[in-house]
Amino acid sequence: MICNRMMMMMMRAMNSTAGADDNKGPLMLLKMMLVLLVVAAMAAQLAAAADPCLELTDSVAPCTCADSVLDCSGIRSGAQLLTIAGLQNGQSLGFEEIRILANPLVMDIPDGAFGAHYAVHTINFMNNKDLLSISGSIFRPESKATLGTLIVRDNKVESFPFSALQGFTNLTTIRLDGNRLTSIPNNAFDGLISNVELLNLDNNLISSIGEFAFSNIESVQEITLKNNQLERLGTHALHLSAPVATVSVSKNLIASVDPDFLSGLLPGNTVLSSNLITSLPQDQWGPALADSLTSSARLSFTDNQFVCDCGMKWLFDVPAAQAHFFNILCSNILNPSTGQPWNLWLAGVDALGECP
Numbered sequence: 001m002i003c004n005r006m007m008m009m010m011m012r013a014m015n016s017t018a019g020a021d022d023n024k025g026p027l028m029l030l031k032m033m034l035v036l037l038v039v040a041a042m043a044a045q046l047a048a049a050a051d052p053c054l055e056l057t058d059s060v061a062p063c064t065c066a067d068s069v070l071d072c073s074g075i076r077s078g079a080q081l082l083t084i085a086g087l088q089n090g091q092s093l094g095f096e097e098i099r100i101l102a103n104p105l106v107m108d109i110p111d112g113a114f115g116a117h118y119a120v121h122t123i124n125f126m127n128n129k130d131l132l133s134i135s136g137s138i139f140r141p142e143s144k145a146t147l148g149t150l151i152v153r154d155n156k157v158e159s160f161p162f163s164a165l166q167g168f169t170n171l172t173t174i175r176l177d178g179n180r181l182t183s184i185p186n187n188a189f190d191g192l193i194s195n196v197e198l199l200n201l202d203n204n205l206i207s208s209i210g211e212f213a214f215s216n217i218e219s220v221q222e223i224t225l226k227n228n229q230l231e232r233l234g235t236h237a238l239h240l241s242a243p244v245a246t247v248s249v250s251k252n253l254i255a256s257v258d259p260d261f262l263s264g265l266l267p268g269n270t271v272l273s274s275n276l277i278t279s280l281p282q283d284q285w286g287p288a289l290a291d292s293l294t295s296s297a298r299l300s301f302t303d304n305q306f307v308c309d310c311g312m313k314w315l316f317d318v319p320a321a322q323a324h325f326f327n328i329l330c331s332n333i334l335n336p337s338t339g340q341p342w343n344l345w346l347a348g349v350d351a352l353g354e355c356p
């Protein structure tokens with residue numbers, strides 16, 4: 001682009017002197033030199049505007065800065081960030097990405113870690129084996145409309161500033177998987193109002209999801225909480241007010257649910273595979289089934305521990321239940337031809353025996 005502009009300006013300069021008196025040769029040379037100087041100055045200014053690394057007034061060592069990426073992977077502690085002049089002094093700069101990767105020493109990202117600087121598009125803290133906590137101050141208001149990717153995966157984070165994400169309207173990818181989070185607070189991602197594609201909370205120690213934790217996230221493709229410690233899905237834990245393709249809580253310890261654990265708009269697929277569900281009492285699961293009948297929502301139950309008995313007969317009273325509750329395999333009723341746990345819908349209501 002800069003080259004194009006330079007060419008055009010030079011051609012214009014030449015045109016304006018074309019056909020002029022031959023005596024004006026030196027003048028033309030002067031004109032062209034002036035044009036070149038102006039172009040060079042503009043190019044330098046453009047480059048500086050594009051790369052905030054060139055605008056740092058002080059050193060950021062041991063962080064490095066290149067091509068608009070501020071990389072603090074080399075720090076010895078979170079507190080050290082507060083002593084780095086280039087981070088703490090000077091005007092606020094927006095970096096394309098701020099990252100700390102594979103750092104074995106840092107335990108926290110403290111308040112004011114990057115001074116007034118901010119990440120325009122990406123925050124990337126990954127594989128820091130001792131990183132326990134992150135301050136909300138890294139989510140600067142300047143990037144509310146632009147921050148698209150938040151990667152905080154495979155650290156040891158126990159404490160994450162969920163409320164600081166409020167109003168970040170351009171977040172499309174949120175990866176908090178592979179940490180030590182134990183709970184998702186009420187309304188944690190409420191107010192994000194984004195075009196979220198992936199919200200990944202897999203491989204944590206999450207044992208509770210607060211009410212309305214995922215409300216008001218727009219157009220989410222996938223919310224995933226695989227391999228956590230959930231034993232029960234509480235009231236409005238999976239409430240959604242916008243369409244979400246898939247919510248997965250597979251590989252947890254779920255045995256029971258509150259009747260309104262799903263509410264609002266149901267996800268297309270709710271994956272409950274590989275949990276500890278043994279039965280589907282109507283008072284717990286009835287509302288979810290009733291709500292799913294009005295949509296194409298599916299709940300899938302592969303690899304649980306079902307004991308199919310009288311308590312499941314109510315499911316056969318709901319027309320089309322089998323189009324919504326999938327892969328209920330009865331550990332106590334074996335498929336006569338394979339000897340494997342039989343699918344409830346194939347085994348049929350008569351296999352459930354008499355009610356006492």
Ligand SMILES: *[C@@H]1O[C@H](CO)[C@@H](O)[C@H](O)[C@H]1NC(C)=O
Nearest residue numbers: 121145146147148149170172
């Ligand atoms: C929003 O995020 C996406 C994905 O990271 C990015 O490509 C886009 O430029 C961002 N939008 C703005 C306005 O910065």
